[in-house]
Amino acid sequence: MDVADAPELIGRGDYLVNHVVGCVLCHSPRDWTYFSGPVKPGEEGAGGAIYDESNGFPGHLRAGNITPEALGEWSDGEVAHSIVAGVNASGDSLFPVMPYPYFRSLCREDLQAIVAYIRGLSGKPVSAHQRRLNFPLNMIVNFIPKPWENPQCPDASNELAYGKYLVDLSFCASCHTPRDGGHMDKDRLFAGGREFSVPGVDGVVRSSNLTSHETGLGAWSRQRFVRHFKAFDQAEFLAKPLPIGSFNSPMPWHSYGGLSEADLGAIYAYLMTLQPIENRVEVWSRPGGDVGTTGKKP
Amino acid sequence: MGSGRESRHEPFHYRFLGISLLVHALPLAALISYSVDWVERSESIESTKNKAAAHLEPVAEERESVAEQELDDELAELTKKALESFPRDILLSPEVFNQLPAVIHQEKDGTLGLDELFGVANQAPVHHRVALVEFSARTSPAPQALVKNNMLKNELFHLKRLASNLGTLEQEFDDFRREHSLEEDKSPTRMRKTVLEEVVRYENSAKADGSTLPSEKEAAGKSMNQSNVGVEVAVFEALVEKPLWESEQKAEINSPRVRSDAPDQWEIWIRGDESKKGKAAQASGVVGDGHAQALEKMLVTGKFESGEGHDEGVYSKSIDTVQERRQGLVVNRIYELSKALYGSDYSQEGFWEQTHLRFLLDDHGYVERVQIMRSSGSREADRKAIDVLHLAEPYIYVDGWIEMHLPM
Numbered sequence: 254m255d256v257a258d259a260p261e262l263i264g265r266g267d268y269l270v271n272h273v274v275g276c277v278l279c280h281s282p283r284d285w286t287y288f289s290g291p292v293k294p295g296e297e298g299a300g301g302a303i304y305d306e307s308n309g310f311p312g313h314l315r316a317g318n319i320t321p322e323a324l325g326e327w328s329d330g331e332v333a334h335s336i337v338a339g340v341n342a343s344g345d346s347l348f349p350v351m352p353y354p355y356f357r358s359l360c361r362e363d364l365q366a367i368v369a370y371i372r373g374l375s376g377k378p379v380s381a382h383q384r385r386l387n388f389p390l391n392m393i394v395n396f397i398p399k400p401w402e403n404p405q406c407p408d409a410s411n412e413l414a415y416g417k418y419l420v421d422l423s424f425c426a427s428c429h430t431p432r433d434g435g436h437m438d439k440d441r442l443f444a445g446g447r448e449f450s451v452p453g454v455d456g457v458v459r460s461s462n463l464t465s466h467e468t469g470l471g472a473w474s475r476q477r478f479v480r481h482f483k484a485f486d487q488a489e490f491l492a493k494p495l496p497i498g499s500f501n502s503p504m505p506w507h508s509y510g511g512l513s514e515a516d517l518g519a520i521y522a523y524l525m526t527l528q529p530i531e532n533r534v535e536v537w538s539r540p541g542g543d544v545g546t547t548g549k550k551p
Numbered sequence: 552m553g554s555g556r557e558s559r560h561e562p563f564h565y566r567f568l569g570i571s572l573l574v575h576a577l578p579l580a581a582l583i584s585y586s587v588d589w590v591e592r593s594e595s596i597e598s599t600k601n602k603a604a605a606h607l608e609p610v611a612e613e614r615e616s617v618a619e620q621e622l623d624d625e626l627a628e629l630t631k632k633a634l635e636s637f638p639r640d641i642l643l644s645p646e647v648f649n650q651l652p653a654v655i656h657q658e659k660d661g662t663l664g665l666d667e668l669f670g671v672a673n674q675a676p677v678h679h680r681v682a683l684v685e686f687s688a689r690t691s692p693a694p695q696a697l698v699k700n701n702m703l704k705n706e707l708f709h710l711k712r713l714a715s716n717l718g719t720l721e722q723e724f725d726d727f728r729r730e731h732s733l734e735e736d737k738s739p740t741r742m743r744k745t746v747l748e749e750v751v752r753y754e755n756s757a758k759a760d761g762s763t764l765p766s767e768k769e770a771a772g773k774s775m776n777q778s779n780v781g782v783e784v785a786v787f788e789a790l791v792e793k794p795l796w797e798s799e800q801k802a803e804i805n806s807p808r809v810r811s812d813a814p815d816q817w818e819i820w821i822r823g824d825e826s827k828k829g830k831a832a833q834a835s836g837v838v839g840d841g842h843a844q845a846l847e848k849m850l851v852t853g854k855f856e857s858g859e860g861h862d863e864g865v866y867s868k869s870i871d872t873v874q875e876r877r878q879g880l881v882v883n884r885i886y887e888l889s890k891a892l893y894g895s896d897y898s899q900e901g902f903w904e905q906t907h908l909r910f911l912l913d914d915h916g917y918v919e920r921v922q923i924m925r926s927s928g929s930r931e932a933d934r935k936a937i938d939v940l941h942l943a944e945p946y947i948y949v950d951g952w953i954e955m956h957l958p959m
Contacts, residue, residue, distance in 0.1 A: 261923060261933035264908065268922035362926065409925050486952075513907060513924040513954070 256329040256368045266370025269363055272511040273422050274356070276371065279316040285452040286494045289485070289506040299377035304350055308450065309435070312386035314348060322376035332368050339398035346395045348386065355424040357399070360406035363422075416523030419516055423509070425524075429460045431532075444530040445469065449503045453495075456539040458503060466529035470521070479517040485510030500537050603888055603942040877949045881912075885955065888943045893935060893959055906936035909954040916945035924954070932959035 256262065270276045281301045283290035300318040304310040317323060324332055331342040339353035340346055347353060359367070386394060407414040420426075430437045431446040438444075445462035462469030470478065485506040495501060512520075907925040910918050918940045926933050936957040 259930070259934065260921070260937045261926075261930055264921040264937060265923040265926055265933070267920065268924055271922075362930075366923075406926075406928075409928070511922075511952075513909075515907065516924065 256333075256365045256372065258369065258372075262366045262369040263373055265363065265366035266368070268511075269367050269422070270370050272508055273419060273516075274359075274367060275423065275505060275508055276319060276367070278505050278508055279351075280319045285501060287507075288495055289502050289504060289508075290452075291505075291507045296377065298371070298374040300380060300382075310350075311390050312348075312384075314350070314384045314386070315382050316351070317382065318377055318379045319371055320374045320377045321372060323379045324371070325376075329368050329372070332371065333364050334401070336367065337364060337401035346398050348384075348390075348394055349397055352424040352427055353398070355421050355427070357401055358404055358418060358421045359401075360404055362406055412519045412522045413526060415516075416519035416521070419512075419520050420523055423520075425463060425520075428503070429463045441530055441532070443469075443524070443527050444532040445534045446532055451501050451503050453497075454501045454537075455498065456537060458501075458537050459534050460504070461536065462530065462532045462534050463524050464527045464530045464532075465525045466531050468531050468533040469529070470524055471529060473521075475518060475521050478521045479514050482506070482510050482512060482517050483514065599892065599938075599942065602892060877947055878953050881946045881949055881953055882955050884946060885939055885943050885957065889936075889939045889957055889959070892939065892942070905956040905958045906933050907954075907956050908936060908940075909952045910940055911952060912946055912949055914948060916948050918944060927959065929959075935959045 277292055277297045279302050280298050281292040281296050282299065283301065284293050298318065298320040300323075301316045303313075303315045305313040327335075327342045335341045335347060335353070337353060337356050337359055339349065339351065407418045409415050426437070426442055428447055428449075429443050429445050430439075431441050431444060432438065432448075443463040445460045447460045449458045449460070451458050465471045473481075906923060906927040908921055908923045910921045913919040921937055921940060923933055923936075927936070936959055939957065
């Protein structure tokens with residue numbers, strides 16, 4: 254695959270990378286003194302989240318630098334292959350904390366657009382980093398990648414199909430599905446309740462129920478859903494740092510707020526087709542069992 | 552032997568010539584072909600740019616026009632402040648008010664109401680939302696007291712535009728009225744006549760000498776209440792795309808499970824009389840207690856802060872008409888150019904293939920960043936859409952993203 258330096262591809266890639274697929278969210282340092290942890294300005298793609306024993310990860314790895322400084326020697330095809338098939342240019346399998354199983358649904362045009370945009374990121378210094386996976390994960394990880402099947406782009410006029418495509422690419426299920434011993438509870442997909450520890454926030458934050466049950470999105474109108482996201486697409490939203498001790502969310506609202514109303518509507522339409530699962534989530538539990546004010550809503 | 556040597560050397564000689572041709576002549580030919588192609592493309596770009604320039608107003612004129620509009624806004628703001636000290640009442644009939652989905656209601660001052668109206672009308676590409684407008688103009692005993700001559704002209708201009716817009720919206724309003732069994736006398740047809748009468752009256756005033764207009768001194772002595780033109784504007788906007796509206800949206804209305812953006816469930820945006828509108832919002836049954844409270848609060852603060860939004864701490868939307876109007880100018884400029892260069896037209900029946908994009912401008916009005924939110928399905932069309940953005944540069948400066956659909 255050779256990706257042309259075409260403005261229409263870069264424009265599409267800009268949208269996908271920053272508002273749908275969210276590459277820069279994981280692969281950049283985030284500023285948790287602001288609501289929903291926006292990417293630190295000027296650090297896009299410089300490498301970000303660290304996963305290790307301190308957050309329950311069996312090993313140590315970091316979402317690496319994806320700027321041309323790090324990927325300059327990779328061919329376009331190798332970059333694309335790592336995104337959709339989970340195998341890097343050296344032939345190593347990526348650990349699926351990089352959500353390549355979800356990215357398999359990327360169609361060729363959008364994949365090319367993402368690669369074109371990433372190629373245009375400004376270079377950032379690469380820090381030394383050694384990946385380590387504990388046994389037997391270091392063996393298992395090699396069996397996870399699968400070939401990309403080059404799917405067709407969904408018809409944008411088919412709202413449900415397009416909504417599903419966007420939900421897959423945004424890997425909503427990954428955060429919005431409860432975990433059972435570290436594994437996704439596949440009987441309760443999108444039911445919410447996965448626990449997160451957010452920098453600067455005391456207690457536990459949980460993801461919302463996205464199913465059509467009334468304890469989830471069933472209580473939300475389409476317009477309310479869309480407007481809720483779009484409220485975070487305004488400059489004033491990021492104007493002030495959060496007061497110390499206040500609630501913060503791992504959900505990158507600042508990023509998803511940039512989704513178009515039509516795309517948000519398609520996402521809503523698809524989510525409303527999901528099997529309703531009852532799960533009233535306490536979004537924020539403070540230490541000592543005190544439930545935060547955010548706990549009453551999905 | 553000698554001839555034998557020659558015969559052995561000849562093929563080598565030809566091979567050498569062949570390789571030499573391959574090494575030197577072919578790249579040269581490619582270079583020439585590329586250069587010719589490059590020159591042709593440059594000429595084509597230059598010709599497109601010239602064509603573009605012929606279709607666009609100089610941006611300086613647009614800037615001037617914006618400066619005038621900003622002055623209007625300043626005047627409107629002053630008027631608004633003055634009006635805040637006066638009691639307000641609602642002229643919309645209960646049928647209209649309770650049944651219609653979204654209302655942006657303004658006080659009975661012509662300048663303010665009309666400015667708000669055009670602010671809203673410029674908020675998004677026209678094809679993207681349905682705007683129903685109702686207008687009533689009460690005849691005042693005297694021309695507007697606080698306006699100066701230039702404001703009167705401005706008023707006249709707006710009234711003419713409004714009368715024209717009312718004509719184009721007539722059919723949509725009629726359809727809506729039939730669907731909701733609204734009173735017939737609320738038809739814009741009648742309202743348009745009233746507006747046109749008002750226009751004629753204004754024109755006659757303007758033609759007469761200055762003595763028919765009150766002096767500033769006289770004007771200052773009059774009550775704002777008596778001097779209002781008496782314009783009431785309600786804008787009903789649907790945040791739905793037409794293609795969805797025709798099919799999926801209607802299907803959703805019939806679905807008991809899915810709450811939709813169907814007309815009877817649109818959210819209510821209100822400014823104006825607190826008690827009546829707040830009750831209407833609750834009576835509509837489409838907003839929860841949190842929303843109703845937020846609406847009440849919005850009446851005071853001018854900002855919409857939803858109760859649900861407290862989940863995540865922030866949820867507000869402010870209405871910035873200057874910003875919206877500037878966006879409208881930029882979008883219109885691009886749209887006009889696209890129509891002139893490629894013949895693309897929003898009004899074309901059944902036109903589906905559009906590039907949905909948004910872009911940011913730098914301080915000098917040049918496109919700084921473009922995002923394609925939905926591809927038209929054709930890379931060529933997407934490329935043309937981005938080309939048009941650049942060809943129409945520079946723009947007046949607008950802060951933040953400008954979103955539009957661009958058919959090619």
